[in-house]
Amino acid sequence: MKAQPTTAQALLKAARKLFEKHGAEAVTMRRVGDAVGVSAMAIYRHYPNRQALLDRIATEAFVDLAAHLAAKATQTDPLARLTQLADLHLDFALAHRRLYDYMFFAPRPGARKYPDDFHARGSPTANPLADAVADAMRAGQLRDDDVWAVAFALSTQAHGLVALYLGGRFAFTLPQFRAFYHATLGRLIDGLKAR
Structure with missing residues (x-):
């Protein structure tokens, strides 16, 4: 049985998908959160800011x-x-x-x-x-x-x-x-x- 991705992994995957499709400007905390089903504020538990997410x-x-x-x-x-x-x-x-x-x-x-x-x-x-x-x-x-x-x-x-x-x-x-x-x-x- 395949392990479920962690929230941090799911956020990163969603952010990368947005990036690949639309570019860096499309990677906002709100859009990433919406894609994963968490609030934008919840993302900050895993990535301290948008730049940290882009760097990842x-x-x-x-x-x-x-x-x-x-x-x-x-x-x-x-x-x-x-x-x-x-x-x-x-x-x-x-x-x-x-x-x-x-x-x-x-x-x-x-x-x-x-x-x-x-x-x-x-x-x-x-x-x-x-x-x-x-x-x-x-x-x-x-x-x-x-x-x-x-x-x-x-x-x-x-x-x-x-x-x-x-x-x-x-x-x-x-x-x-x-x-x-x-x-x-x-x-x-x-x-x-x-x-």
Whole structure:
């Protein structure tokens, strides 16, 4: 028999559903409470304020993305894994457009900051990228460099392209955009290759 979700879990699920459908502005204590069948005031027993609830949604989304990357990034060749990670990142952004925007672009208290949080391996979604870069350097596929600087060069290129696509700045179908995305990241990777 499946355990019933706690009130806090039910609130988080309802809040995330509102977020995914309508964006952060739709996540109000009243709407979340109505969705779960509790008063808005009752939510404060579980989340001290709206920002705490939004932060919990973002944290859960990062956990989900990290689990998705861990389960699906199966390529053993480091360069192939870099491409696979880029595809998984794009897939997540397409499936969770509003969450993706909030996770990576909205100012949030406690959001991880480069370089310290990343060098300390505090980002479960960036660590696989840095690991693939390090593996490619060890294998002689990429020239020796600062692993995190290279990982961020690749990451920011992917984030920028995805954000522009989601913002309607490309006159491409999704398959056309995917091909452009691969080609653009490929050019960057080619420039980083060991000679």
